[in-house]
Amino acid sequence: MSEVMKSLNIPKGVRRVLFRTLNTDRRLMWEKRFDTSYVGFTKDGAQWLKDNTDIKLVGTDYLSVAAYDHLVSAHRVFLKNREIILVEGLKLKDVEAGIYDVHCLPLRLYGAEGCPIRCVLIK
Template sequence: MTVTWIDISVPIYRGMVHWPDNPAVRIENIQDLSRGDAATVSKLELGAHTGTHMDAPKHFLADGAGLDDMPLDASIGPARVISIAHPQVILPAELEAHRLQAGERVLFHTRNSERCWKNDQFVEDFVYISAAAAQFLVQRQVRTVGIDYLSVGGYVHDAVETHRILLGAGIWLIEGLNLSAVKPGAYELVCLPLRVAGADGAPARAILRPRGQ
């Protein structure tokens, strides 16, 4: 039986989109076979919240845990991909129909996936999780939340509030997903952020495989 894993992380490359006040990605070969060196070795320069990544509580909470304190099963296990119809924001009213359960890992597929990764320009009006929807997710006691652009909160609205509400409730956050190849439904998620000591965030590889196949 062939197991089909879907890569829902975005490639990391020089010049890729990044949050406006975060560092740009630079990748350079500091040793190169083509220059006569014994090996090719590249140097990566990037922010902790580059591309597909996870946020730790300490990203927004002074006494919060680092990403290396995250239990591995927060981002490995059954997950649900939910399609969001609203073109601007995720609201509690749209989430209510989905009967979210305590402990669920939930990934929101918004129009961001199809729209925002097409080029290297930062998109300000990406679909985000409203503070009210963040409160709703806390009430439902979900475990992990994923979104398909660079922040769970908006660029103008609810940037800090949504992060504080979710991280403050111990919900783990995956940001910068590309769910364009993924339909709504039940999946197995594997998402592993780099083990950077005390990290406020770290790039991650994230993959999904349909369940029940």
């Protein structure tokens, strides 16, 4: 996974990235059953992204940023010291690759470790 992250050539200074993966092409967010074969981060991919970019927000197009077999290890990398915000469950079907302004509007839930948000992309 670290090779995949390296091949993306994410420029320094980019602080937010949304990943539209095969999860969207397979329409996994529209399925009623949870699919453990979804695309997600492994520990080494998450570590490479954290160590080699300025990313502070990672968004993905399924219910977890971490691959099913790496749930704990990849989440630990991202959430250590609360340096990176995770946005999961994005519907990116009609979003083309490109540069956008992204604004995430969370519900304010006191005492919660996560909450629903609405993300707005502006081209």
